[in-house]
Amino acid sequence: MKRLFLILCMFLSFIASANAGPLYKCIDKDKIEIITDHPQDEMKKCELLDSNKETSPLSSLNTKKQFIRNSAKKDAIWFVNLLKKNNGKYFCVPSEKTIKEISQSLVNYSQSQNLPDVTYGDQPTIERLAAIYPCNSSDAVTGRPNIITEKKGKITSMRTEGSLESKQDVGCHPVSELKNTYTPADLYRGVVQCIALGQYTVGAEMYMLGNMYGLFDAERVADRTAAQGIIVLQMEAFSNIDKQKINKINKTLSVDLKKGGSARTKLCSDIRSLGYPAYYPSYMILHGIKAFHDSPYQNAIKKDFDAEKTWNGLLKKNCT
Template sequence: MKKLLMVTLCFLSIFGCKTNSLLSNYNTQGNLKANYHLECIDLSNLKNYHTPADVYPAIKKCIESDNLQFASQLFAFAGVYGKFDMKRVKDRSAHQAIAVLRINNFSNIDSEKSKAFQNYIQDYLKQGSQELENTCSQIKMIGKPNYIPMYMVNHGISAFNNNNTPLYENFDAEVSWSEVLDNYLHCSVN
């Protein structure tokens, strides 16, 4: 329950965020870039090559069309994939890509719709709920990410110096996938 609350608080904190016009914004090519432009789709239509940068705009479309079930499923998927990518990308500044994707996609959603989604997702992703178990099963069937997370790599400060390898060389994908499913989404990993 504590971890669900933390995920929910992280999500809730992104709504209503404003940017300061005095900030400078430097970008590299590929920063937060979506490779696929998805509509509001059922989780079963996602593949392991869809990145969080592909999925967050689809979540927005679902929220705006009041399809909160699909939005919740996609939100769980994007969260799991984002956490997995954070485990394998060395540059910690690049990890902020997930928060920025959420801000970019959710900050201008109608407040009533965003509140409805926040309320819905708290129940939908409640630990032990049948909905969470079904979502976990579908995400497990899709499998761990099968892409290089350039949307995230190009978001970090290391993208400005080409002198390093962006991913951990000895990254254990199987262990990290199990950890993310268990610790982030609270899926049973069996």
């Protein structure tokens, strides 16, 4: 279910509406506490929420009627249930925070990271909440993503759902037309499309950006086994591509886009303008061994990570 954070922030500040029906706090069939406006027969211990309180602390999730209006009502229920099911698992929001404050923090975070104003689903929302409200080892509960088992012949492999996954089809475009919200998984996917189109110069640009973003992510994730994901990602992305075509990409980088050349200077200028990654590196975090045992987003980013220093180091290495 996808929701627009800007709309979420807006409806949380609406004045009470006569169209807003009552909300109930119930225990569903999986014994999880949820918020609903239509209790089902299998739900238990349904309580009418207090609509007169001025705030809505996460600890009780007493969602006010003023927060609900027309079609935004379903969005509010979705958001509250997402918080209820995942708080303490992938992120840890302080109990005194109100629903309005939490939604506003998401909007502020998206703006501060220059993230696009588009619709988001459960997983991206969880990732951003994990970045805003990271868990400490003392307040997080054990939780992990789905484990996918795959068997090819006599070989059985296991991976976590979302590991090294591309979530955006970016197509084949020069760096000047790209965004810093594209992960290496997205960019390598674009390189494959460029190769299919015979656009090797553009493909080489995307490949270089993907490598730099991958190295940046490898420096910021705390799980060192996760950091190795960029190598695995490259192998998986290009395993089915003819070796001669891969060599053309490498030749383009070393000859047409060689250091000191005008084309490389232009490319580096575009990369500088784009800036370092503005996404949360879940694709890499979920590749690490920790994702099989613990909550993968718990302390997933190094506390002392210096984004500016790391990015400037990558620029110096690749662009000077």
